[in-house]
Amino acid sequence: MKILVTDGMDKKALQQLKDMGHEVIEQFYEPDELGKALHDVDVVVVRSKTKVRAKQIDEALGGRLKLIIRGGVGVDNIDVGYAADNGILVRNTPLASSQSVAELALGHMLSCARFISHAGYTMRNGQWEKKAYGKGIELCGRTLGIIGYGRIGAALGRMAKAIGMDVIAYGVHHEPGTLARDGVPYVSMDELLERSDFISVHAPAAEDTIINAQSIAKMKDGVVIINTSRGANLDEAALLEALESGKVRAAGLDVYAKEPPENNPLINHPRVSCTPHIGAQTGEAQARIGQEIVGIIASIQQ
Ligand code: NAD
Numbered sequence: 001m002k003i004l005v006t007d008g009m010d011k012k013a014l015q016q017l018k019d020m021g022h023e024v025i026e027q028f029y030e031p032d033e034l035g036k037a038l039h040d041v042d043v044v045v046v047r048s049k050t051k052v053r054a055k056q057i058d059e060a061l062g063g064r065l066k067l068i069i070r071g072g073v074g075v076d077n078i079d080v081g082y083a084a085d086n087g088i089l090v091r092n093t094p095l096a097s098s099q100s101v102a103e104l105a106l107g108h109m110l111s112c113a114r115f116i117s118h119a120g121y122t123m124r125n126g127q128w129e130k131k132a133y134g135k136g137i138e139l140c141g142r143t144l145g146i147i148g149y150g151r152i153g154a155a156l157g158r159m160a161k162a163i164g165m166d167v168i169a170y171g172v173h174h175e176p177g178t179l180a181r182d183g184v185p186y187v188s189m190d191e192l193l194e195r196s197d198f199i200s201v202h203a204p205a206a207e208d209t210i211i212n213a214q215s216i217a218k219m220k221d222g223v224v225i226i227n228t229s230r231g232a233n234l235d236e237a238a239l240l241e242a243l244e245s246g247k248v249r250a251a252g253l254d255v256y257a258k259e260p261p262e263n264n265p266l267i268n269h270p271r272v273s274c275t276p277h278i279g280a281q282t283g284e285a286q287a288r289i290g291q292e293i294v295g296i297i298a299s300i301q302q
Contacts, residue, residue: 002064003297004037007047009071013290017297035059043067045293046077048277054082061086069296071289072280073097073151074230076205091296094151096288097280101254102155104279105200105228108252109144109160111273112198112224113137115250118270137249140164145196147210148203148229149175149184156200157184168192171203193218198226205230213238221247228254228279236266243271254279 003017005026017024029037031051038044038052038060044067046052052068057079068078070092080090111117115133122129144160146153149169157167167184170192179186192199193215201210211225212235219225225248227234236257242248243266250271256264259277266272280289 001042001297002040003043003045004041005045006034006050007045007071009045009293010286010290012287013294016290016294020294020298022297031056038065039063041065043069043297045069045071047071048074048077050077052078052083054079057083057086057088060088067091067296067300069093069293071293074204076230089300093289093292093296096292097282097285098151098155100282100285101152101202101228101279102159103282104254104275105152105156105202105226105252106159108226108228108254108273108275109139109198109200109224112226112250112252112271113139115271115273117273139198142166142197143168143195144198144200145170145187145192146184147171147189147192147199147201149179149186150202152228153200153202154178154182154184156202157182165198168195189215190218194220196220196223198224200226201229201233203229203233205232209233209235209238211235211239213241216242216247219247222249224248224250224252226252228252231255231257231259236264240266240269243269 002023005024006028014024035056036059038056040063042064065088067089068083070078073092073094075090075092078090083090114136119129119133140163143166146157146167146169149157149171160167168187169179169184170187170189174186197220203210210233216238239251252273254275255277261267267274
């Protein structure tokens with residue numbers, strides 16, 4: 001098969017695809033050029049940069065394209081329903097990056113507790129802000145509320161328990177098996193908001209924001225909010241206001257309403273720990289994503 005890889009892929013997996021006899025082309029296409037390129041390939045492998053919308057699918061129709069693979073979890077950069085209606089399969093690699101994203105969320109929690117991110121920035125500017133960043137808190141003994149106790153949420157829950165946090169969870173689907181295994185009580189959204197010292201969001205992109213002025217109003221004063229899920233889940237203006245008022249102690253963000261963010265005051269806020277959507281960007285996750293992609297391609301050949 002002819003396989004187009006637009007946003008990069010693990011080197012070992014690329015070689016495996018070639019060893020399987022496939023022609024592999026590594027090239028990024030701008031949206032206007034992508035549809036034409038898709039017309040001539042059997043499979044396209046994308047991460048998050050390439051958007052495969054109805055327009056590109058229309059341009060590819062009548063050609064060879066039969067499979068779109070998203071190396072990662074969220075498929076919000078692909079018009080999945082439209083592809084399916086046109087007989088094009090869409091697959092993702094949901095298992096590969098859970099631990100990496102969960103570890104980044106934990107990193108942001110620690111960063112928010114001790115202002116690690118901004119304290120480092122001020123030191124690089126020649127400052128010694130011992131007093132300003134001297135009011136740290138510990139994670140041990142505090143309550144972490146996880147919104148969306150799926151693959152990533154559960155991975156975070158297990159690590160948080162290991163460092164002595166009390167963990168509670170809410171999600172639209174009650175997953176009694178996982179929650180019981182991890183010893184994590186399932187609570188209502190309101191109870192989670194009211195009880196948690198740290199709140200971390202791990203739900204797919206919701207139609208309405210999950211963290212907004214209404215939900216923040218129900219939270220404890222001094223709460224820490226972490227979002228490594230999707231920018232659509234958080235009202236950035238409401239978070240900024242709550243940081244300014246002191247209602248929210250700090251926030252850790254890996255995802256944004258607009259990526260890359262443009263003139264987003266949250267990025268420069270001294271109590272925001274931010275990363276540029278790197279949740280799945282570890283060697284381990286990328287290697288696992290590569291292996292899942294090889295597996296998907298091998299399975300459709302049979
Ligand atoms: P998952 O499907 O395993 O779990 C999602 C959980 O969210 C489920 O338990 C579900 O019940 C719950 N849920 C769904 N809608 C909800 C809602 N509106 N409110 C509350 N809970 C809701 O997914 P996952 O693999 O754990 O991924 C979680 C999120 O992480 C997704 O948004 C995904 O796009 C994102 N993600 C981000 C990165 C990154 O680089 N930052 C990488 C991978 C995944």
